Amino acid sequence: MTLLAIKHIQFRHGERHKLLVSAQTGIPLYYPSLFITTHVRAGGFSVSTVQGALAAIKVLYAWQASQGINLEALFSTGRLLQREEITSLVAFSARLLREERRQRTTKVHTLKLNAGRTVARNTCNVGAQTQFTRISTISKYLGFLAETLRDGRVSSASERQVSAMVERLNACRPKVSNISAVDRDERGLDLDVVDQVLEYLWPDHPQNPFSSKGVQQRNYLIITLLRYLGIRRGELLNLRVEDVDFSKGVIKIVRRADSPLDSRRHQPLVKTAQRNIPINDILQKKLSDYILHCRASFRQAKKHPYLFVAHKAGPTQGNPLSNSSFGKFMATIQGIANGFEIIHAHAFRHTWNYAFSKIVDEAGAMTPEQEQKVRAYLMGWSETSHTVNTYNKRHIKEKAAKALLEYQRALKNKKD
Structure with missing residues (x-):
């Protein structure tokens, strides 16, 4: 198995870039480099986005090594990933790579058996959001790789097959809720x-x-x-x-x-x-x-x-x-x-927005529309960005609770 590494590069004019290379030789992998150059870097994405894309592709190459296959050779023959291979890849994408495991503390979950005994099971899996991102990048890369290796020699039916493979992979992504256990506010x-x-x-x-x-x-x-x-x-x-x-x-x-x-x-x-x-x-x-x-x-x-x-x-x-x-x-x-x-x-940024809302309310000198524009400018957001609501949620919840209590008191007074 060829060990891979993500190499950081800084050009003379200051631009930062990253490549997936062989850890032994330092030589970049051709198709991952081509994909990053034409589909990620050319899109104006940040170097951190390039890092994430390469990390996902690195997982893909680790999977192919574990399966004893060569995706480039496989796709060159016109054969794409089968359902069972996609299932295996999706399961593999949830794992921490060996070098990642050394950097992270293993979580231990206790399992209760019917007989009343308990056993501990070590898990080395990434979160659902990370797996979702990995599969999304892997599916794009596999689609790119299959299209590149077709070289125009395969019938148009293969285009549908490539699209079907990509769709099957994306359909296996874990569901990621937009609502976390702890609100961002x-x-x-x-x-x-x-x-x-x-x-x-x-x-x-x-x-x-x-x-x-x-x-x-x-x-x-x-x-x-x-x-x-x-x-x-x-x-x-x-x-x-x-x-x-x-x-x-x-x-x-x-x-x-x-x-x-x-x-x-x-x-x-x-x-x-x-x-x-x-x-x-x-x-x-x-x-x-x-x-x-x-x-x-x-x-x-x-x-x-x-x-x-x-x-x-x-x-x-x-x-x-x-x-x-x-x-x-x-x-x-x-x-x-x-x-x-x-x-x-980043917690200080949330705190600033909460304190700013309270000060604006106490001063009473701005309309809601004016407050949104001022906050958006000071935070560097566009005036139409919904991020304003995200950072102001804590204050909105407090105002909603206060309004509801006042409403309840008014109803009680009428009844009394």
Whole structure:
């Protein structure tokens, strides 16, 4: 069995790309590379989408190795996957690959037998959403592979056969509900928890887990920006010094995919629209202090424009703060106190929307239509995006509960 790996590539002009290669030789696989180039990369999809597509194709090649078949040779003869092979592939697509298993803790489920005995069964399966995505990509790739290898020599009936194979695969995808056990609006943080996080991260606070004064100042500023601006992780890590316009009192959110100035292997990306977000004098002062007194002390930081940098001594000191370092920072926060386990960067975005709704309601200065437009702009969404409702659901539920209680009280008073 040929071991495969996903190789990350960065071109001179900054564009990031990925290829499925032989782990032994480093040579890219021809047809997966062709598919990614013509069907994924050419569509303008992000490098993370390319990563996901290649991960699914990697599962497909692992399955064919386990079955002892060669899909390219098989399709070249005009034979496609049979029903039993599709069933086997679908079942295989739910598994974690061997290298994935090493990175994930195995879940143990207890099974009760009729005799009253219990046995433990280890499961190494992915979630329904992951399997759904895998099968969707695999079906597209198999359709592409079959069409490519037909080379115009097979009758038009084969087109229907290829379509039928793809449809059978897609029909076997697991059902994925849009309604999760925990509503997305509940992923926001209580405002008291947010205030407590900021209190513990205040420089020189006795429970601050970071010892360096510069790191303390940087981390407090990061959480402050997440709390007060509601920006995404990628938007935060993509910020440059030049994006802070002190003369106008705004922070600019700018899309810079494949920037040649970004040395990070996995470039943080801005997924939303470009916009200017106002910042008050306090935020401007904190940003100015960090730029002039912390960031400027690192020689490497003078070679790039990115705002937040690594402080840890070593070869990466002064480089742009990476996604992995940011993740370790958030993990450290989760261990500061009880109740902090749910803290993650995106939760601050939900919290911002909840707090914004309450402030708008209390001020009473906007119509619902105006509020939606303002929120959409500040969050980087289109004015017609339904994402506004998703992030505002927590506040809507509270307003609905309040209205219902008032209605019930009114009915009770009439009866009395």
